[in-house]
Amino acid sequence: MRLEYFQLIDRIVDLKIADRKISTEATVPGTSTIFEGHFPGFPLMPGVLLIEAMAQTSGWLIVASNGFARMAFLAAVKDAKFRMFVTPGQKLSVKAALTHEGSGYAITDASITLDDKSICDATLTLRILDFPNDEMKLRMREAAARVGFPAEVSANG
Amino acid sequence: MAVTIELVPTLRYTGIQSLADGSADWGLLRASKRGGRLLAKNSKSTRELPMSSTFETIANIIAETCDIPRDSIKPESHAINDLGIDSLDFLDIAFAIDKAFGIKLPLEQWTQEVNDGKATTDQYFVLKNLSARIDELVAAKGA
Numbered sequence: 001m002r003l004e005y006f007q008l009i010d011r012i013v014d015l016k017i018a019d020r021k022i023s024t025e026a027t028v029p030g031t032s033t034i035f036e037g038h039f040p041g042f043p044l045m046p047g048v049l050l051i052e053a054m055a056q057t058s059g060w061l062i063v064a065s066n067g068f069a070r071m072a073f074l075a076a077v078k079d080a081k082f083r084m085f086v087t088p089g090q091k092l093s094v095k096a097a098l099t100h101e102g103s104g105y106a107i108t109d110a111s112i113t114l115d116d117k118s119i120c121d122a123t124l125t126l127r128i129l130d131f132p133n134d135e136m137k138l139r140m141r142e143a144a145a146r147v148g149f150p151a152e153v154s155a156n157g
Numbered sequence: 158m159a160v161t162i163e164l165v166p167t168l169r170y171t172g173i174q175s176l177a178d179g180s181a182d183w184g185l186l187r188a189s190k191r192g193g194r195l196l197a198k199n200s201k202s203t204r205e206l207p208m209s210s211t212f213e214t215i216a217n218i219i220a221e222t223c224d225i226p227r228d229s230i231k232p233e234s235h236a237i238n239d240l241g242i243d244s245l246d247f248l249d250i251a252f253a254i255d256k257a258f259g260i261k262l263p264l265e266q267w268t269q270e271v272n273d274g275k276a277t278t279d280q281y282f283v284l285k286n287l288s289a290r291i292d293e294l295v296a297a298k299g300a
Contacts, residue, residue: 075245102255103264105248125248 001053003032008053009094011148015064020098022061024147026053026112027091035088045086050120051077054110058096058124062106063140064153065098066128071140075105076125084119086112092119104128211258211288218253219284222246232285237278260294 001008014023028045035043059072086092093113100107106128111121131137145151212232219236220227223246236242242250251262270276280286 075248100252100255101261102248102251103261103266105251105264107252125252127248 001026001029003029003034003049006052007056007143007146008049009056009060009147012060012150013093015061015150017064017153020061020065022057022064022096024053024057024060024094025091026094028086028088030089032088043088045088045090047080047082047120050082050086050112051080051122053092053094054096054108054112054120054122055124055126057094058098058106058108058110058126060144060147060149061096061098061108062126062128063144064149065101068137068141068144068153070128071131071136072106072126072128074124075127078123078125080120080122082120084114084117086114086119090114096124099123209288209292211291212284214257215250215254215284215288215291218250218257222249222253230284232283232288234284235279236282236284236287238282254291258291258295260291260298262291262294 001010009024009026011025012022013025014021016022034046034049038044038046055074055077059074062072063070091114094110095113096108096110098106099109104127106126108124108126109121110124112119131140216227216230219225219230219240219242223240223242225240225242230240234240236247236250247264251264255261267276267281271278271281281290
C-alpha cells in the first residue's frame with residue numbers, strides 16, 4: 001500500500017474474467033502518519049481504508065471485464081462488517097466477485113482475509129462511466145501496469 | 158481506483174449530473190432534489206385500472222428499497238418527480254428489478270434518449286410505463 005497516494009492495492013494476484021473474480025494483495029505499511037491518529041499508542045488500519053481496498057479491487061475487476069473501456073466509481077457500500085483488527089505490516093488478501101452487471105453500474109461481493117481468517121466483507125455498488133478525460137485513462141493504465149494488470153486486457157481499451 | 162461519486166461533477170457524462178449541492182443526480186434536466194418524499198400527485202385518482210403483476214412487483218420493490226409507503230405508489234406515479242427517488246436509490250431499484258425479472262434495465266440508453274430529446278422521463282419513469290417497458294424486455298428475452 002502507498003497510503004499517501006491512496007494506492008491500497010499492491011498487486012493483482014489472480015484475475016479470472018470469465019469467472020468474474022479477482023484476488024489482490026495489499027500489505028499495510030509498517031509506519032504511516034495515519035497511525036498517529038488511528039490510534040495514538042494503538043495503531044490500527046482504519047476500516048474506511050479497508051473498504052477502499054475492496055473498492056479498488058472491485059474496480060480492477062470491472063475495468064478488466066470491460067476491456068479498460070470504462071471506469072468504475074464507488075457508489076454504495078452495504079453490509080460492511082469488520083471482524084478483526086488490522087495492524088501495521090500485515091499482508092492482506094483482498095477478493096471481489098462481480099455478482100451483477102447492470103446498465104451503468106455493477107454489484108460486487110468483496111472481502112479481505114489475513115492468513116485465511118476473515119477480516120471484513122461488504123457488498124459494493126459501483127457506477128460504470130466513461131473515463132472523464134484522456135489523462136485519467138492514461139494514469140489509470142499506468143496504475144494498472146504497476147499492480148500487474150494483464151497487458152492484453154489493458155491494450156484492448 | 159474507485160473514488161467517491163462526488164469527484165464526478167466535471168464529467169461530461171450523459172447519465173449523471175451533479176447538483177449544486179454536490180449530490181449526484183439524474184442527468185435528466187429537471188432534477189428532483191432530494192429531501193422529503195413527495196406524495197404521488199395523482200393519488201386522488203378515482204378510477205383505478207386493474208394493476209398488473211409487474212406493477213405490483215416494482216411497487217413493492219420501491220416501497221421496500223426506498224422506504225416509501227406502499228399505498229402512495231400508484232401506476233401514475235413518476236418515480237423521480239412524484240416519489241422523489243434519486244439516481245442512486247434507483248440503482249437499488251434497478252438491481253432488484255434486474256434480479257426479479259431476469260433482465261437488464263437499459264438505464265443508460267433511456268437517459269441518453271431523454272437528454273437527446275428523443276424521449277420524455279414519463280415514458281420510462283411513470284410506473285405504469287416502466288411496467289410496460291419491463292414487460293417488453295421480458296418478452297424480448299423469451300423471444
